[in-house]
Amino acid sequence: DTGVSQDPRHKITKRGQNVTFRCDPISEHNRLYWYRQTLGQGPEFLTYFQNEAQLEKSRLLSDRFSAERPKGSFSTLEIQRTEQGDSAMYLCASSLGRGRTDTQYFGPGTRLTVL
Amino acid sequence: KNEVEQSPQNLTAQEGEFITINCSYSVGISALHWLQQHPGGGIVSLFMLSSGKKKHGRLIATINIQEKHSSLHITASHPRDSAVYICASGNFGNEKLTFGTGTRLTIIP
Numbered sequence: 001d002t003g004v005s006q007d008p009r010h011k012i013t014k015r016g017q018n019v020t021f022r023c024d025p026i027s028e029h030n031r032l033y034w035y036r037q038t039l040g041q042g043p044e045f046l047t048y049f050q051n052e053a054q055l056e057k058s059r060l061l062s063d064r065f066s067a068e069r070p071k072g073s074f075s076t077l078e079i080q081r082t083e084q085g086d087s088a089m090y091l092c093a094s095s096l097g098r099g100r101t102d103t104q105y106f107g108p109g110t111r112l113t114v115l
Numbered sequence: 116k117n118e119v120e121q122s123p124q125n126l127t128a129q130e131g132e133f134i135t136i137n138c139s140y141s142v143g144i145s146a147l148h149w150l151q152q153h154p155g156g157g158i159v160s161l162f163m164l165s166s167g168k169k170k171h172g173r174l175i176a177t178i179n180i181q182e183k184h185s186s187l188h189i190t191a192s193h194p195r196d197s198a199v200y201i202c203a204s205g206n207f208g209n210e211k212l213t214f215g216t217g218t219r220l221t222i223i224p
Contacts, residue, residue: 031210035212035214037156040216041216041217042119042215042217043201043212043214045213048209048211056209056211091158095210101163102163102210103148103160103163104148104212105160106150106157108155108156108157109156109157109158
């Protein structure tokens with residue numbers, strides 16, 4: 001297994017367009033997290049899944065954002081009607097999540113630029 | 116609400132120097148994570164600790180639960196250690212991470 005992968009690595013879009021990012025976690029990892037990082041700041045929590053169930057969403061996640069994890073495997077994060085303020089690095093992480101504190105393994109991130 | 120603070124924000128040192136980065140948090144946590152981020156964004160987990168001290172190569176992480184404080188030390192620093200080091204606290208239950216803003220470390224040959 002090669003770790004957490006994210007696609008695309010970079011995305012440039014015009015304001016108002018919709019974008020979708022994909023995250024493939026390490027196989028057999030039950031938990032999957034999405035974080036967002038803006039320039040010069042630490043990442044911020046967006047949402048997380050335990051298997052296919054989305055258990056928590058940050059208030060940062062407006063109704064333009066939606067995330068899914070069908071079948072508890074890969075996850076997608078969609079942003080509708082993008083705004084310039086959405087420009088950031090979107091990070092995905094996964095962990096075993098079997099009722100104990102686990103190391104989170106991060107993907108390389110998707111850098112979104114909204115023009 | 117848990118807040119995580121790191122110091123210093125930037126640190127420049129000569130190769131070979133002993134490096135210390137500090138992290139404090141405001142509420143009880145399940146574990147404290149130290150992470151390394153290189154230019155381009157990739158984040159690597161260095162340590163996860165809930166008590167005491169851990170060592171891996173030239174890196175040492177310590178935590179004082181009573182004082183809500185953790186430190187990351189690098190011995191015999193090398194230019195390849197140049198990166199952003201981020202501490203993050205793990206939340207009980209869902210383990211979501213609350214991150215500090217990072218310390219940008221530059222080691223000069």
